Amino acid sequence: GAGVSQSPSNKVTEKGKDVELRCDPISGHTALYWYRQSLGQGLEFLIYFQGNSAPDKSGLPSDRFSAERTGGSVSTLTIQRTQQEDSAVYLCASSLATGLSGNTIYFGEGSWLTVV
Amino acid sequence: AQKITQTQPGMFVQEKEAVTLDCTYDTSDPSYGLFWYKQPSSGEMIFLIYQGSYDQQNATEGRYSLNFQKARKSANLVISASQLGDSAMYFCAMREGRYNQGGKLIFGQGTELSVKP
Numbered sequence: 001g002a003g004v005s006q007s008p009s010n011k012v013t014e015k016g017k018d019v020e021l022r023c024d025p026i027s028g029h030t031a032l033y034w035y036r037q038s039l040g041q042g043l044e045f046l047i048y049f050q051g052n053s054a055p056d057k058s059g060l061p062s063d064r065f066s067a068e069r070t071g072g073s074v075s076t077l078t079i080q081r082t083q084q085e086d087s088a089v090y091l092c093a094s095s096l097a098t099g100l101s102g103n104t105i106y107f108g109e110g111s112w113l114t115v116v
Numbered sequence: 117a118q119k120i121t122q123t124q125p126g127m128f129v130q131e132k133e134a135v136t137l138d139c140t141y142d143t144s145d146p147s148y149g150l151f152w153y154k155q156p157s158s159g160e161m162i163f164l165i166y167q168g169s170y171d172q173q174n175a176t177e178g179r180y181s182l183n184f185q186k187a188r189k190s191a192n193l194v195i196s197a198s199q200l201g202d203s204a205m206y207f208c209a210m211r212e213g214r215y216n217q218g219g220k221l222i223f224g225q226g227t228e229l230s231v232k233p
Contacts, residue, residue, distance in 0.1 A: 033221060042207065043223040056220050089159065093221075105151070105221055107161035 002026065004108035006092050012114045013082055021077040021111045025094030032075050033093040033105070034067055043091065049075065082115045089113070119143075120210050122224035129198045130232050136183070137193040137227045139208030148212045150191040151221065152182065156204040164206075167191060195229075203231045 005024040013019050025032050034046040045059035049069045060066070064082075069075040079086055089110040119142040129135035141150065152164040167175045167182045175182045183192040195202055208224040 035223075042225040043209075045220055045222055048220040059220070091161065093161070104163050104166065106163070107153075109160055 004092055004094050004106050006090075006108035006111050008111055009109065010112045010114075012116060015084060015115055016081055018078065018080045019082055019113060021079075021090050021092075021113070023075045023077070023092030023094075023108060025073065025075070025092070026106055029094035029096055029106075030072065031095045031105075032069060033095075034075070034077050035091040035093070036061075036088045037091060037110070038088045046077070046090075079113075082113075084115045087113055087115045120208055120222055120224035122208055122227050124227045125225075126228045126230070128230050128232060129195075131200060132197055134194060134196045135198055135229065137195070137206050137208075137229065139191045139193065139224060141189050141191060141208075141210050143189075143210065143212055145212040148210055150182070150184070151209040151211070152180070152191075152193045153207045153209065153223075154202075154204045155207060155226070161207075165193070198231045200231050200233060203229060205229075 004026055007022045011019060030051045032049040035043040036046055037043050047060055047067045048056040064080045067075060067077045077090060089112050091107055091110045093105045093107045095105040121140045123138055127135060127137065148169045150167045154162040154164055165175050165177045165180045165182050167184045174184050179196045181194045183194055191208060193206060205226045205228050207226045209221050211221045
């Protein structure tokens with residue numbers, strides 16, 4: 001499709017299990033972002049990838065969270081040993097890095113994670 | 117460190133009237149961009165409008181305009197002629213760095229707008 005694609009759209013997991021969330025950005029977008037949004041809250045920045053530069057991991061809440069981006073395209077956010085407080089919507093976004101159009105950041109529909 | 121503040125958790129506006137949603141920011145970088153997004157109850161994030169720190173004029177997009185006051189570090193969103201479909205959560209966001217260098221996008225806590233018929 002033409003937009004940012006995220007999978008799974010919904011995930012229910014047991015406490016202590018690991019989960020992987022996938023993001024497929026818009027083709028050609030070199031910038032990729034991950035955010036977490038708890039119910040009724042704002043967007044919490046997690047991690048940012050820009051081309052081949054080292055990612056900005058300053059928003060990752062703990063060492064249980066990690067993310068990688070293979071080949072400058074698809075990204076996977078991994079949460080190890082999930083806790084109930086990890087329950088949230090995880091949003092991915094992408095953008096171009098150059099030109100005026102690069103200022104428009106497009107979001108996926110999110111992955112709803114529930115830890116029981 | 118960059119910071120975005122939205123002081124209005126909730127706002128009400130009468131249909132067809134204009135409404136202003138407040139946003140203030142704090143950054144030491146002279147190059148930055150300001151964004152507004154709309155998030156309806158469906159959860160999708162819809163880009164509304166962008167203002168660059170070096171832009172001379174306030175940004176406008178249809179019924180949306182951004183009241184950019186650089187000295188006051190404010191970037192308020194003005195919605196003219198409100199419609200029932202404007203009822204949603206609105207987020208202000210900022211990204212430091214020139215537009216061709218990217219950078220992480222930081223969001224405010226949001227303002228929930230309700231349009232009354």
